[in-house]
Amino acid sequence: MDLLRLATAGSVDDGKSTLIGRLLYDTKSVFTDQIESVERASRDRGDDYVNLALLTDGLRAEREQGITIDVAYRYFATPRRKFIVADTPGHIQYTRNMVTGASTADLALILVDARKGLLEQSRRHAFLATLLHVPHLVLCVNKMDLVGYAEDVFERIRAEFTEFAAKLDIGDLTVIPVSALIGDNIVTRSAAMSWYEGPSLLHHLENVHVASDRNLIDVRFPVQYVIRPQSDKYRDYRGYAGQVAGGVLRAGDEVMVLPSGFSTTIASIETADGPVEEAFPMMSVTIRLTDEIDVSRGDMICRVHNTPAVTQDVDAMVCWMDDVPMRPGQRFAIKHTTRSARAMVKDLQYRLDVNSLHRDLAADHLGLNDIGRVRLRTTQPLLCDEYKRNRYTGGFVLIDESTNRTVGAGMVNEAR
Amino acid sequence: MSRTYQLTQLQTLESEAIHIIREVAAEFERPVLLFSGGKDSIVMLRLAQKAFHPARIPFPVMHVDTGHNFPEVLAFRDKRVGELGVQLVVASVQEALDRGFVQAPPDGTRNRIQTPVLLEALEKHQFSAVFGGARRDEDKARAKERVFSFRDEFGQWDPKNQRPELWNLYNGRIHLGESIRVFPLSNWTELDIWQYIAQERLELPCIYYAHERVVFERNGMLFAANEFCRPRGGEETFTAKVRYRTVGDASLTAAVLSDADTVDKVIAEVASTRITERGATRGDDKFSEAAMEDRKREGYF
């Protein structure tokens, strides 16, 4: 069985947690003690109905305030697929937690309240989902029960979103009218919206094709750990452990190790269960090379004629996640693949207005939740690809060296 | 492995966990793996073994021993540690009680007083990264926790202020005295764990499989009558066929009625169960809606 990772997105109160609760409930993925506890909590709060959002809003503060603060991960399976669900917060203050949940998602569910239409935060989240290159988007026009299940309301929001989406880089978009509260078009098609001819949300989630989203072309193997057993049996053993970030590697392949540039051949690809013929993304394996060359953590194994950029000058989109703003001239620790270095902000080229996607060229800082295009200079070369080609060799985080907080998420634009 | 270059869900989870374990070994000076002899920590130890094969696991394991143990589990722990040739550190709650470092609560349970004992041991051995076998499907507070969970110098978790965690990049930077709890099994469910146990043919303490035991009923749960947990007035003992879904403090962990005496039967049982692992078996989490969140804030696993 394969695995689909999905994340919710959208403005506060648009019904993300309720939708996930409904999905879990209607696929019978909620245990009786969980539903009893949610029923009890709903009663104690004086809600008229069982508040399914409480299935994911598990923190005390979340229940007090009736909002989601941080990502909740939930798991369910149907006979077709296993799902990892990241229910993220809509509140602008917690945008960084939405980014956390969406960074690994194969699919983003963007919710919009049918009464309110697209809000600034809906646009921000839709933009972030495309910036993070989530390959599949589903726009759920929610709370259709509150607008009389009217087709024209749905069509208006669909048109508005499509117009906004035209400015974004969206691979695959599906639009579904739903009521998370009542369960319309969640697991089965709703009788209340006979004008809608598409699939239910679950049907779409079960059938969306995600196998081709991985990069199987560009061989990228960031070396994570060097395995050198100190034992008589494996005296001369030397293996390079890591997780394949791109491409397909085979024993006998001619490869190049960066940044040194030495080329050699893959002697074998090993796992604790024995050797494997091929390794592909996201397998964790150990690679042995035919030549004794100097390879260490942070190096990258790739093909001779298909290499990432090796550069100390990085041009990237950065999503800022800290209360203290980012300004040119500042220095941070940077983590990229298995490499750590330091980076200086050379230049902020522009800050984006998420509503209009207008570029503010005069901006001199990125505040909390701002997104901008930045040029960095790093103390060591990074071995990177354009983020759009490969999430795992194009994404990096910036860390404040005094507070140790993760302050920025970066996506490499162009890598020469 | 198929030509479509797709991993199954178990392969995906295994690869993710191995990546996390190697990251910690590469970036931290003194990691430690919490090993209780329970099924999740057995799986975690197996993953650690695979991560560094054919080398040995490059860090010690630690057991926070409440003193309320199932003898089968302790025996299993020692056997497994011996096979792998790893160093075992035991942090003993009983010893901490004896020297007055912690006081037993009136009900005699030891779950809560594990926390100061754990924190003291981490400080004594200067362990800066601690692998735990917790899964996000266990509890609604755990469902919110990062893979790398930052803890301040008091071991406290601040759920409203977690570090963003993107892709497979983990921020393990800390100041002296602070630590990171690492959860490689975050995305595994109880069913994944059992399927993996079957796939890897992992040996488990026998109490995970159905057996006859003298039990009594309390708060709708079945507890073994033993030296740590005696029936009170009105609680009748009887013999039943049971197994354990979790193995924690023997005075708090309940058994479930079961005929599942093989891995395959357990998988079938877990796949069809309508009640969560903790809901079915943990006396300690029933008292308050936010019991787990509160314990984590205090420095619990």
Ligand SMILES: Nc1nc2c(ncn2[C@@H]2O[C@H](COP(=O)(O)OP(=O)(O)OP(=O)(O)O)[C@@H](O)[C@H]2O)c(=O)[nH]1
């Ligand atoms: N009538 C109606 N109400 C809904 C629907 N979906 C959600 N709601 C209500 O909208 C409110 C907010 O729902 P949540 O699910 O908490 O919203 P959210 O998007 O998760 O909010 P944040 O996580 O804080 O951003 C709750 O009172 C829900 O009961 C719907 O389809 N119809």
Ligand SMILES: [Mg+2]
């Ligand atoms: Mg929510």
